[in-house]
């Protein structure tokens with residue numbers, strides 16, 4: 001096989017995100033539930049006649065050499081060479097960028113995870129899921145989750161993952177029109193860093209009690225993001241009139257869950273009437289499993 005086209009790099013939402021401590025190196029210890037949704041970037045991969053990793057699409061603000069996709073593919077190419085004694089062919093990657101940067105949707109990490117899964121297959125590199133997760137972690141804390149590929153309770157900096165049942169629901173997501181740099185949030189002096197740890201059972205029993213998991217906990221990064229980036233606060237306040245709206249990741253996007261597509265459509269119609277021209281709003285459905293998993297299984301059958 002020489003190509004893999006139309007590979008989704010889905011976004012994630014953090015259904016809650018607690019900061020429970022700090023590591024000796026300054027990184028923050030988190031607890032979160034990560035949920036995949038059916039909205040994301042679309043990537044296309046073609047093997048090359050030479051050994052170069054090349055990005056054929058311009059991504060504003062992200063030079064090719066810094067792109068997480070290119071960096072991830074080079075890491076895997078080197079690992080392949082270490083294991084098999086030769087460099088595999090290069091790859092040309094084209095990106096249909098849909099997800100905003102600095103949106104808390106994990107776009108860059110998801111792109112990198114999809115690229116690693118696609119290249120592992122195209123090159124027949126043979127890395128296990130755990131080996132791919134370990135390879136990706138230094139590039140971005142969310143990369144292991146995307147490779148894990150199902151709703152997960154995450155601890156550590158996001159690398160310790162356990163599957164949990166996810167809600168089947170629709171989300172309205174608002175991009176408030178600002179990009180939030182993650183370091184600005186974690187370095188804020190007023191960030192709450194000592195939330196009492198919860199257990200998976202606490203989270204799961206909230207589903208049994210309420211029939212929905214999205215009203216569990218809170219996003220500890222939200223107060224700081226709202227103070228530093230007022231458009232985040234404006235979008236969150238507006239969306240809160242329709243349910244338990246909150247921010248994802250370190251921002252800037254805010255989301256609210258609904259049990260039907262119809263309810264989500266009704267809220268989206270109100271966004272259009274709100275007059276907030278800087279906002280971009282869309283709906284997405286929760287995903288049970290990463291689409292690359294079934295794509296790769298089907299491709300394997302077709303070979």
Ligand SMILES: C[C@@](CO)(OP(=O)(O)O)[C@H](O)COP(=O)(O)OP(=O)(O)OC[C@H]1O[C@@H](n2ccc(N)nc2=O)[C@H](O)[C@@H]1O
Pocket residue numbers: 014026027028029030103104105106139140141142157158182183186248249250251
């Ligand atoms: C908080 C999350 C939740 O998903 O935010 P989003 O990126 O999705 O918004 C992620 O774990 C973000 O992880 P990651 O994407 O790797 O963060 P980076 O941008 O590389 O981190 C930038 C900087 O933030 C600080 N940082 C990051 C993660 C963490 N757990 N503790 C930290 O203190 C570090 O100083 C780091 O150098």
Ligand SMILES: Nc1ncnc2c1ncn2[C@@H]1O[C@H](COP(=O)(O)OP(=O)(O)O)[C@@H](O)[C@H]1O
Pocket residue numbers: 061062066067068069099100101102103104105106107108109111112180182249250251252
């Ligand atoms: N392929 C990529 N897509 C998006 N961002 C990328 C990519 N490669 C590197 N980056 C860098 O990662 C940063 C974080 O982007 P992203 O993961 O989309 O946001 P967030 O972590 O807030 O969800 C961007 O500002 C950009 O500098």
